[in-house]
Amino acid sequence: xxxxxxxxxxxxxxxxxxxxxxxxxxxxxxxxxxxxxxxxxxxxxxxxxxxxxxxxxxxxxxxxxxxxxxxxxxxxxxxxxxxxxxxxxxxxxxxxxxxxxxxxxxxxxxxxxxxxxxxxxxxxxxxxxxxxxxxx
Amino acid sequence: xxxxxxxxxxxxxxxxxxxxxxxxxxxxxxxxxxxxxxxxxxxxxxxxxxxxxxxxxxxxxxxxxxxxxxxxxxxxxxxxxxxxxxxxxxxxxxxxxxxxxxxxxxxxxxxxxxxxxxxxxxxxxxxxxxxxxxxx
Amino acid sequence: xxxxxxxxxxxxxxxxxxxxxxxxxxxxxxxxxxxxxxxxxxxxxxxxxxxxxxxxxxxxxxxxxxxxxxxxxxxxxxxxxxxxxxxxxxxxxxxxxxxxxxxxxxxxxxxxxxxxxxxxxxxxxxxxxxxxxxxx
Amino acid sequence: xxxxxxxxxxxxxxxxxxxxxxxxxxxxxxxxxxxxxxxxxxxxxxxxxxxxxxxxxxxxxxxxxxxxxxxxxxxxxxxxxxxxxxxxxxxxxxxxxxxxxxxxxxxxxxxxxxxxxxxxxxxxxxxxxxxxxxxx
Amino acid sequence: xxxxxxxxxxxxxxxxxxxxxxxxxxxxxxxxxxxxxxxxxxxxxxxxxxxxxxxxxxxxxxxxxxxxxxxxxxxxxxxxxxxxxxxxxxxxxxxxxxxxxxxxxxxxxxxxxxxxxxxxxxxxxxxxxxxxxxxx
Amino acid sequence: xxxxxxxxxxxxxxxxxxxxxxxxxxxxxxxxxxxxxxxxxxxxxxxxxxxxxxxxxxxxxxxxxxxxxxxxxxxxxxxxxxxxxxxxxxxxxxxxxxxxxxxxxxxxxxxxxxxxxxxxxxxxxxxxxxxxxxxx
Numbered sequence: 001x002x003x004x005x006x007x008x009x010x011x012x013x014x015x016x017x018x019x020x021x022x023x024x025x026x027x028x029x030x031x032x033x034x035x036x037x038x039x040x041x042x043x044x045x046x047x048x049x050x051x052x053x054x055x056x057x058x059x060x061x062x063x064x065x066x067x068x069x070x071x072x073x074x075x076x077x078x079x080x081x082x083x084x085x086x087x088x089x090x091x092x093x094x095x096x097x098x099x100x101x102x103x104x105x106x107x108x109x110x111x112x113x114x115x116x117x118x119x120x121x122x123x124x125x126x127x128x129x130x131x132x133x134x135x136x
Numbered sequence: 137x138x139x140x141x142x143x144x145x146x147x148x149x150x151x152x153x154x155x156x157x158x159x160x161x162x163x164x165x166x167x168x169x170x171x172x173x174x175x176x177x178x179x180x181x182x183x184x185x186x187x188x189x190x191x192x193x194x195x196x197x198x199x200x201x202x203x204x205x206x207x208x209x210x211x212x213x214x215x216x217x218x219x220x221x222x223x224x225x226x227x228x229x230x231x232x233x234x235x236x237x238x239x240x241x242x243x244x245x246x247x248x249x250x251x252x253x254x255x256x257x258x259x260x261x262x263x264x265x266x267x268x269x270x271x272x
Numbered sequence: 273x274x275x276x277x278x279x280x281x282x283x284x285x286x287x288x289x290x291x292x293x294x295x296x297x298x299x300x301x302x303x304x305x306x307x308x309x310x311x312x313x314x315x316x317x318x319x320x321x322x323x324x325x326x327x328x329x330x331x332x333x334x335x336x337x338x339x340x341x342x343x344x345x346x347x348x349x350x351x352x353x354x355x356x357x358x359x360x361x362x363x364x365x366x367x368x369x370x371x372x373x374x375x376x377x378x379x380x381x382x383x384x385x386x387x388x389x390x391x392x393x394x395x396x397x398x399x400x401x402x403x404x405x406x407x408x
Numbered sequence: 409x410x411x412x413x414x415x416x417x418x419x420x421x422x423x424x425x426x427x428x429x430x431x432x433x434x435x436x437x438x439x440x441x442x443x444x445x446x447x448x449x450x451x452x453x454x455x456x457x458x459x460x461x462x463x464x465x466x467x468x469x470x471x472x473x474x475x476x477x478x479x480x481x482x483x484x485x486x487x488x489x490x491x492x493x494x495x496x497x498x499x500x501x502x503x504x505x506x507x508x509x510x511x512x513x514x515x516x517x518x519x520x521x522x523x524x525x526x527x528x529x530x531x532x533x534x535x536x537x538x539x540x541x542x543x544x
Numbered sequence: 545x546x547x548x549x550x551x552x553x554x555x556x557x558x559x560x561x562x563x564x565x566x567x568x569x570x571x572x573x574x575x576x577x578x579x580x581x582x583x584x585x586x587x588x589x590x591x592x593x594x595x596x597x598x599x600x601x602x603x604x605x606x607x608x609x610x611x612x613x614x615x616x617x618x619x620x621x622x623x624x625x626x627x628x629x630x631x632x633x634x635x636x637x638x639x640x641x642x643x644x645x646x647x648x649x650x651x652x653x654x655x656x657x658x659x660x661x662x663x664x665x666x667x668x669x670x671x672x673x674x675x676x677x678x679x680x
Numbered sequence: 681x682x683x684x685x686x687x688x689x690x691x692x693x694x695x696x697x698x699x700x701x702x703x704x705x706x707x708x709x710x711x712x713x714x715x716x717x718x719x720x721x722x723x724x725x726x727x728x729x730x731x732x733x734x735x736x737x738x739x740x741x742x743x744x745x746x747x748x749x750x751x752x753x754x755x756x757x758x759x760x761x762x763x764x765x766x767x768x769x770x771x772x773x774x775x776x777x778x779x780x781x782x783x784x785x786x787x788x789x790x791x792x793x794x795x796x797x798x799x800x801x802x803x804x805x806x807x808x809x810x811x812x813x814x815x816x
Contacts, residue, residue, distance in 0.1 A: 001543070002506050002509065002510070002540060002541070002542050003540065003541040003542070003543075004505075004506070004538075004539075004540055005538070005539045005540075005541070006537060006538060007536065007537040007538075008537075009263075009264075011175050011176060011177055011263065012175055012176060013149035013173070013174035013175050013176040013218075014176070016330070018328070018329075029329060029334070030329075031336065032215070032216035033216060035216050035217060035218070035222070037149070037217065037218035037221045037222050038149035038174050038176065038218050039147050039148050039149050039176055039215075039216040039217060039218070040147060040148060040149040040150070040174065040175055040176005040177055041147055041176055041177065041178050042177050042178040042263055042264075048541075053504075053506050053507070053510075056426070057426075057437060057438075057502065057504070058424070058501070058502030058503070058504030058506055058507045059504055059506060060506055062437070063538060064439065079168070079175075080168035080169060080171050080175040081171060081173065081175060082149075082171070082173035082174050082175070085173045086171070086173050093330070094329065094330030095330070096325075096329070096330030096331055097276075098274050098276070098325050098330055098331060098332055099325070099330045101274065102274070102325075127145075127147065127178055128145075128178075128279065129278060129279040129280075130276075130277070130278060130279075130335060131276075131277045132274060132275065132276055132277075133274070133275040133277070133320075134274050134275070135273070135275075137815070138778050138781065138782070138812060138813070138814050139812065139813040139814070139815075140777075140778070140810075140811075140812055141810070141811045141812075141813070142809060142810060143808065143809040143810075144809075152602070154600070154601075165601060165606070166601075167608065184813075189776075189778050189779070189782075192698070193698075193709060193710075193774065193776070194696070194773070194774030194775070194776030194778055194779045195776055195778060196778055198709070199810060200711065229602065230601065230602030231602070232597075232601070232602030232603055233548075234546050234548070234597050234602055234603060234604055235597070235602045237546065238546070238597075264551065265550060265551040265552075266548075266549070266550060266551075266607060267548075267549045268546060268547065268548055268549075269546070269547040269549070269592075270546050270547070271545070271547075281807075281808075283719050283720060283721055283807065284719050284720060285693035285717070285718035285719050285720040285762075286720070288466070290464070290465075301465060301470070302465075303472065304759070304760035305760060307760050307761060307762070307766070309693070309761065309762035309765045309766050310693035310718050310720065310762050311691050311692050311693050311720055311759075311760040311761060311762070312691060312692060312693040312694070312718065312719055312720005312721055313691055313720055313721065313722050314721050314722040314807055314808075351712070351719075352712035352713060352715050352719040353715060353717065353719060354693075354715070354717035354718050354719070357717045358715070358717050365466070366465065366466030367466070368461075368465070368466030368467055369412075370410050370412070370461050370466055370467060370468055371461070371466045373410065374410070374461075399689075399691065399722055400415065400689075400722075401414060401415040401416075402412075402413070402414060402415075402471060403412075403413045404410060404411065404412055404413075405410070405411040405413070405456075406410050406411070407409070407411075417671075417672075419583050419584060419585055419671065420583050420584060421557035421581070421582035421583050421584040421626075422584070440623070440624035441624060443624050443625060443626070443630070445557070445625065445626035445629045445630050446557035446582050446584065446626050447555050447556050447557050447584055447623075447624040447625060447626070448555060448556060448557040448558070448582065448583055448584005448585055449555055449584055449585065449586050450585050450586040450671055450672075487576070487583075488576035488577060488579050488583040489579060489581065489583060490557075490579070490581035490582050490583070493581045494579070494581050535553075535555065535586055536553075536586075560738070562736070562737075573737060573742070574737075575744065637738070638737065638738030639738070640733075640737070640738030640739055641684075642682050642684070642733050642738055642739060642740055643733070643738045645682065646682070646733075672687065673686060673687040673688075674684075674685070674686060674687075674743060675684075675685045676682060676683065676684055676685075677682070677683040677685070677728075678682050678683070679681070679683075
């Protein structure tokens, strides 16, 4: 069993808030992340898969194939977008890094597990000080 | 003469567009950066000042003082904000990294030059691949 | 179950030595890290907690709360200090990165586990080439 | 139980290809990584060991000893070399990062497990976007 | 006048040697960089241009245009290649980072100066410890 | 004319203070950097030289020679040391990054200018947020 990690990046706007709450309550819980006019991040996404090495190629999985799935299922929908308004798989969700990581897992799990490997971890790095890991 | 650089960071949303132009024209020029619902970045700001060393302290300028100016004049106004909507010193400007760098220079130049040093460079790093330097 | 990691930083002096040993013996075991007049590092501390997402907030735990615990229990006691002389929770211990990681775990475990999450890992990065992880 | 990670680096040339395959087939599977005249990388190698802390020293294992093993068994054979042509422990293998990680594990496992610790992970970082982890 | 820097990356094999010299002499001057079977690097290329801001766009130059020139004139010819054998603009030259930087300057200068800006600096980062800057 | 930069690193303890001043006055000016029991940093040192390329070698200067000077004249005296107590070329000086940069310039200038090049810049990076550049 071996683990392969691919990094992709996306730059997006978002806002943390609950529409049922007042602006004051949102600010109390989410602080400046609740700014009504949005803010944004250079997100880094690390997708880790695990599997056996294919002796024909020396690969667990061809990086081109893995990267294509992540780009088509995630990056194209999320890069240079507003996570609250533009992204189908985030609709109705609070756009915390936690929820982003889980939603990305759900977007790619099926396609990745069709390959000769298994999705192991989705890591979302929001800033140089904060990151989230989800293992399914 | 010695040069001192202080890094500060801000996370902001923005959009590149000209309101006189159609969405098509904006997309043609600015690409996905013109997304109407905004996107965002973890910006890094490097402020470089130059001056003589104060023999009393060994400092060109006390970092606490420099950092205080940059935080009060720039970071507090720009961090977790929308550069197009929320920031007084970007009003009416295209929020390119070029214009951000020049506007930050104008915000801090007077206060820094009151210290025993001179503003030398404002560097804005938008992504790991793109950055701007302005020397006044 | 989801994992959240917060990075904090501290700059500290230390020395690796055993007072029962001669200088020669200390140098033999600890090399230049045993320099009697101390040396120092920019340490990076990564605290990882795990838990379920709170559906109200989208958070495992509010980063402000987590960061406050780490700052009050660790960073304020350790930043710009001498790890051998100034830090109560390192008294009588060899200030190896291993012992620092364990001591930090002990400092924060109780407060973190009072939150809706569990302490998972304390990682101490001493240089770009050396780091320690402790999982309790 | 505590985990210690040491980073070492090596700069090497390699080529991904199967000699039984035509150039076209190699290009189809390995893309530009199959360039007959080689290409290369600044590889980063992270070796993680786990064990109990020695109360005499505060160390799981002396970094000098760990580093010496990794340098003698791996770095000296692999740094500024051609992974396909010059490295005994890669002979006859496809020089994918997966196979490099496993081969490095096999090179150092015995010597490391003679110490008061156990080899836990070999991580090979090929580019800022791609890495491999092997846990034996 | 404002300065814009674009980073691109390329992974290449090379060897430092003079064919008129013996292997011994080459090793004496170039050390392990003269390994006859090549070694390689993840090079980073930083291209800096300078110019006035176009008030229509807020740009000195459109990054897409700059990036296209650098990719077509340099990266496509040099990425996943052997700098000594595969790259027309390095033919007959010692493939030191110094010569790479100058050759890249010569490849892109004409196309960049046709834009509304001027080539200012080509920086080649060979390893985390070594880099070259050329200003024409 | 081409510029070559070499990075070296040193880990050191230091304290900012003036012995003529009271502890209160030192704390007022230098803040927590005046801690009597020292603190420390992982310093990065970037030495930049400039010169013409030697057509025999493709080098401005052989990196091994440059690195040897920096290591012998600076790193061996400063790494794993106390900058205030152990380092001859810092004796009697406030150990600010400004003064460290100038002192390092003075230590290496003569030896470097004996080579076929000229010392251009000494850059000292104290933390990820603070750095100093000195050009003589």
